[in-house]
Amino acid sequence: MEKFIESSTVKEFCEITKLMYNKGWDERNGGNISCIIDEEKITPYLTKNIENVRQIKLPFNVQELANKYLLVTGTGKYFKNIIKNPQDSIGLIKIAKDGSYYEILWGFVNGAVATSELPTHLMNHIQRLEVDKEHRVIMHCHATHTIAMTFSHKLDEKDFTKTLWKMCTECLVVFPDGLGIIPWVVPGTEEIGQLTAEKMKDYRSVIWPFHGIFGAGTDLDETFGLIETIEKSAEVYTHVQSQGGIKQDITDEDLLKLAKGFNVVPKSGYLEVGV
Numbered sequence: 001m002e003k004f005i006e007s008s009t010v011k012e013f014c015e016i017t018k019l020m021y022n023k024g025w026d027e028r029n030g031g032n033i034s035c036i037i038d039e040e041k042i043t044p045y046l047t048k049n050i051e052n053v054r055q056i057k058l059p060f061n062v063q064e065l066a067n068k069y070l071l072v073t074g075t076g077k078y079f080k081n082i083i084k085n086p087q088d089s090i091g092l093i094k095i096a097k098d099g100s101y102y103e104i105l106w107g108f109v110n111g112a113v114a115t116s117e118l119p120t121h122l123m124n125h126i127q128r129l130e131v132d133k134e135h136r137v138i139m140h141c142h143a144t145h146t147i148a149m150t151f152s153h154k155l156d157e158k159d160f161t162k163t164l165w166k167m168c169t170e171c172l173v174v175f176p177d178g179l180g181i182i183p184w185v186v187p188g189t190e191e192i193g194q195l196t197a198e199k200m201k202d203y204r205s206v207i208w209p210f211h212g213i214f215g216a217g218t219d220l221d222e223t224f225g226l227i228e229t230i231e232k233s234a235e236v237y238t239h240v241q242s243q244g245g246i247k248q249d250i251t252d253e254d255l256l257k258l259a260k261g262f263n264v265v266p267k268s269g270y271l272e273v274g275v
């Protein structure tokens, strides 16, 4: 599969991870991405006998994802290095037919394995695919202003969402479903995976307090755009607070007009208007 490195799939992955690093969201080995790749994008690169395929056992069964291909970041790998040496930092894995392990088909050439958050990613892929057949990407990063807001803003899903909706006019259009928030949990555990997946029934983005954002989407661009919009709004909030706080904002009635104008449905019960 050596030629896979030249594929548009790997190129796009490298470009997005570079952008994320440049935005300051993925210091050191912070952050991780997994992207389900449709088989037709893999087939042209598949060679009959891939030598020395490593098999890595999964901590629980993911039968729902059997035979799926995923391009994922590696554990301990730095986002800043992905574009320089993708075959070292990222890997193409295939979930086994029985869902109990994955095989590394390409990448991770120096012995790495998939991100330690892979179990969380897989649980969330399963959850999102149940509600959205087009779902493909899970992206986690340490978006600076969003993390800061988890210290200074009330950690209530409705309040947090509405503050962000009001910081930039088009936010409501990008995430009308709002943001889920889980309690602080040790990363890489089954607990954080389960709590996040529970939220992913209703939300495409979940805030991990004092840690970062966990986002889902149909492709890398869309998922990056979702996180970028949330983070931009959190950045505006940071400036507003440093300028002395909110004196006026977009009213709930105006948000409703916006939703109607862009044909989106805001999270039920969030806008205080007679609907």
Ligand SMILES: [Zn+2]
Pocket (backbone or CB within 6 Å): 030, 031, 140, 141, 142, 187, 211, 212
């Ligand atoms: Zn993290």
